[in-house]
Amino acid sequence: MPRVGLMVTCLNDALFPDTGKAVVTLLRRLGVDVEFPAAQTCCGQPMVNTGYLADAVPLVRNHLEAFDGCDAIIVPSGSCAGSVRHQHGLVAERSGDPGLVRGVENAPPAYELTEYLVDVLGVTDVGAYFPHRVTYHPTCHSLRMLGVGDRPARLLRAVRGLTLLDLPGAAECCGFGGTFAVKNAETSIAMGNDKAHHVRTTGAEVLVAGDNSCLTHIGGLLSRQRSGVRVMHLAEILASTERVVERRDERSADPISIGSATPQNQEAHR
């Protein structure tokens, strides 16, 4: 049995634990007994993208130690998967430590969630049910750095009850860009407003993406605009089933549990 490690990402860990739980639910449903190596923290992307490559070195080291022994790493974030695949080498190279360079070269492969589902497990119908109108934003790092292509759309189209609406200008950046969002806040917001505008023209109830960082930005604008559109991570939609949806309706008044789509939770509440 291959050992598969979930890299939940620091953002999801602290802000969006429901996304992590959804990945666990989804993978177990598909027969993958995913582990959570508890020594994991953050991939170092915030440091790297701000120019603090030296400060990212301990984080790259920690990543290698945490996932040592895994055969594959699953990441519910295009940009963090991209960071592990494309930036860790850069950090190691600049650190001048040949051991670290070797470590990065021999690290287990990091898959963005949809890559793992479609390429490794070979599934597009994950048995999900989500009776809503949604539109999908292909985040830049998923689309261009990793090249996930139409995998997310194929997964979404196979979800029962779901209507997938085309997002105009979908491939264009939402303007998040990590520290760009605060260092160049006005430009970031100008980009985000155009994205939010496109989302609203689709008439979707839910904006879905594979990266909670971008969704925090677009969702922050949509919610400030009182648009009535909610944002959800792709994993949470793929984890949804008929039973979970019922439960969400029952508990819609509880803000913290929204999106926590684990059947285990459901059992516990009976």
Next chain:
Amino acid sequence: MSGTFLGTPAFPDAAREALEDSQLRRNLAHATGTIRTKRAGVVGEVDEWEQLRLAGEAIKNRVLRHLPDYLEQLERSLTAAGATVHWARDATEANAIVVDIARRHATDEVVKVKSMATQEIELNDALEAAGIHAWETDLAELIVQLGDDLPSHILVPAIHRNRAEIREIFLREMGNAGRAAPDDLTDEPRQLAAAARAHLREKFLRAKVAVSGANFAVAETGTLTVVESEGNGRMCLTLPEVLVSVVGIEKVLPTFQDLDVMLQLLPRSSTGERMNPYTSTWTGVTPGDGPQEVHVVLLDNGRTDVLADPTGRQALRCIRCSACLNVCPVYERTGGHAYGSVYPGPIGAILTPQLRGVGSDPQTDSLPYASSLCGACFEVCPVRIDIPEVLVHLRGEVVEAHQEAARLPSVQDMAMKAASWTLSSAGRTGAAEKAAGLGGKLAAKLGRSAPGGRAVLGALPGPASAWSDSRDIPIPAEESFRSWWKRTDGGRSRTEETAGDRSRTDDTAGDRSRTDDTVGDSSRTDDTSGGRDEA
């Protein structure tokens, strides 16, 4: 006569001003949108486009690897073909060479072919200071020059202007620079072009000296190439007696055959055409035909410094097609002036800091940060310059330069150090998350709900305002994923209780302690540093 980029504020400030200009926003969105669609169309019809890009990248990499050899070969070929070769280390030397040539021919004017290299060295100002008028003959450059404006795009320097503004500039300024525009000029493109044609024609016929750049310079044959759309360049390259071309040293190509690849890549990437209307090539002097005195100024001006940087040097592959500008979501909204350089957009953000050097002025240092790293530029670049990679690399250089120069670490330095320390250990990260979760619990009382029920905070004062002015902030989860996993054995525990009940949590997680022990091993270092307070 021409404006200057000197004194442009740092990018975020310059961008803020540009973003408030609704006319500019509209002009740019329209122009970049149109050209983007055209490019996508003509690129899409070439099956082997990716192979062409790889070939373009390979040719340029070969040039950079053997630059001294190819440059010397170019000099030999040019000299043999009757041209005079000059070497210029920097802008001052290059300008002095051109001024000197113009003076020897006792002229007070030169006609110019559109050229980025001469913009970069601010040749027009140097000529003006020597009492020599430099007339831009590219339509868009003419608009910029007459309007006493600055270029905002590599290919279409007046992209920030619409035709109504152009009509005004022509009516107001053409008369001061030569033949005036007709009084009944409308803003119809045909009429505007006709006015420019009449204005420029007398200059072409009169000028003794022309100044150009070159898109490519073939080492093997000594052939220079200029690619253009209007034919005004062709006029400059053929009518005057003397031709001076200022060419960046990275423009050299090994063989004539390499033009095959480049001339397929450039027009499609640049104007979105299968082929551009005018491609001029000339090899030194052709007796009895065209300029009888041909000069080539080979310009370094910081390029060898760029070449010395293994990551940054790929910027020298650039063929100035401007595709990266047209697809850049930042450029589309701020325009070119915000970059404070003749090279705007993504290529400007990586080339300008390298040519000028980082760590000396805040404007230059702000450029590598003027990007969301979305990667659209890399995707379209015909010579596959990984612009996001160079941006990140240059951010590193900026940070290092500042750390070396400053005796005290900046607030950002300290924040990054603290984050690095916290996030390099699971124990410390967990502790920070618990604190955040507690804060979140309090904050949730102040906030409201976003659609779907998520608790969010609205506008906040202080440093958080950069985010929260326009975007709500999600409140940290009360229980992190990490704590949830531990408490519920990754959701396997059947007796899950509410998130608040911590004491039972750790008990139920007991049978999973084996995993946690192994984790404990790797974080033993954390214990000594006193950060691990979990469980």
